Amino acid sequence: PNRFYAPWCGYCKKLEPVWHDVGAELKSSGSPVRVGKMDATAYSGMASEFGVRGYPTIKLLKGDLAYNYKGPRTKDDIVEFANRVAGPAVRALPSKQMFEHMMKRHDVLFVYVGGESPLKEKYNDVASELIVYTYFFSASEEVFPESVTLPELPAVVVFKDGGYFTYDGECCVAMDFQFGHMDGNDYINSLIMGEVSVPSVIILNTSNEQYFLPSEPIETMEQLVQFINGVLNGSAQAYGGDGVIQRIKRVAFDARSTIMSVFRSSPLLGCFLFGLPLGVISLMCYGICTAESDDGSDDIDALKREGLTDEEEEEEEDRQCAAELEGPEEGENEEDDAGEKDPEEKKTD
Incomplete structure (x- = not known):
């Protein structure tokens, strides 16, 4: 069998000594099964080809088939699985x-x-x-x-x-129904994106991904038959489905589950993986929102504070230029007037 793992996965680290014992057991017993492991983060293409979605994932390759192991992660159970599938x-x-x-x-x-x-x-x-x-x-x-x-x-x-x-x-x-049982509720919880108490009864419709839960705990055969009949006649409330909203919820649930698993296994790594990008994005947004513009509005505001705008400043300059041009002419006229008045003043005198 081959084990796909991620370096940051806490469950993968717990499985490491068990995996070593599995390899030693199969080798000592003369089994043709070879044991290996692969870093799925370094060889993501290979992991994607084999449909690896979680860590650790144990697969036994036999011919063109790849068998998934979903049993207990103990040495004896994994060795028994390898010998059974290899035969x-x-x-x-x-x-x-x-x-x-x-x-x-x-x-x-x-x-x-x-x-x-x-x-x-x-x-x-x-x-x-x-x-x-x-x-x-x-x-x-x-x-x-x-x-x-x-x-x-x-x-x-x-x-x-x-x-x-x-x-x-x-x-x-x-x-109409196929009956089965399951140890634990982890798989069902991920399937319905909720939590089912243990023990409990749930009916799954694999054609449209709907599920049905009893309104009260089932303790007798009569209650179970009544619940099944309610599903058949449509009186039982259906949950889930394969609609657009449910698909969006599924994407959000899977993302949340992945993030939570990372934080549970390695909190420091989770803070680094998700905290650093969020911090960089926050700084970029802050810089964009507080950046100063170069459209000249600051200069206009400064002039307004001084009581002048660009137009008023130009008008003031024009008036000063006009005053400078008119000043000498007015002086000459005054001298001419004074010259003309002198003879009369003399005569009067």
Whole structure:
């Protein structure tokens, strides 16, 4: 298997010693599986090609297929996953002893019974895809206990809780609901962008991404049936969906989740990654808003404070020039007038 990690991821650092033990265990057991790791931030193109969206991500590469590991991050669980996926998708049960041994080891046992058929081809395809979750086997009808009777062959039989069930394709297609269970609520919380209490029941509509929650805790079979009937007849309130608003909420929720995971794993790195750009942008905005303009408004304001504008200043200069030009002429006229008056004044005298 290969582990995609990020240097700043706290979960990746916790997994490091476990990952080292996984490699040592597989090597000592002679397993053909090779263990490696890759910095997804340095090789982002490779990480994007394999669909890595979170850290750490564990994938086992087998041929053209890449299997995701989503189980507990312990040495034994990861080693068991690697050995299961690396082997054949469908394992044979040649004897009753082998069948009984596998029944003791596994809580759920999927077994194909019969020869070559279209059902076997589909079974093999499903096993190749779902081998990450459980084992798949094939056997003849003779290896089963006498209490196991099959109506027809080929058949797919599931052994669970001391009983067995035969696959019925028509019944599966006709079902309105498929039932499952999940440990914890982390995945559901991220799916509905909210929080679901544990334990709880939720119904998901995979066609339009809507979900339904009971109005009150379900404690009896009658309450569960009533809740399911409410979803079927449309009386139960639907949440979520795939509309534009929900998509915008999804983008915001994913961004918030990413930021919160960074701060939880490394607060100092989170402050640096998000605080520094915000600080630079804030300084740029402050500089733009407080920048002084060069349109001459400051000079006009200064002149206004002095009581003069550009036009008034020009008019004042024109008046001064006119006064200078008119000054000598007026002086000459006064002298001429004085010269003319002198003879008369003399006569009068």
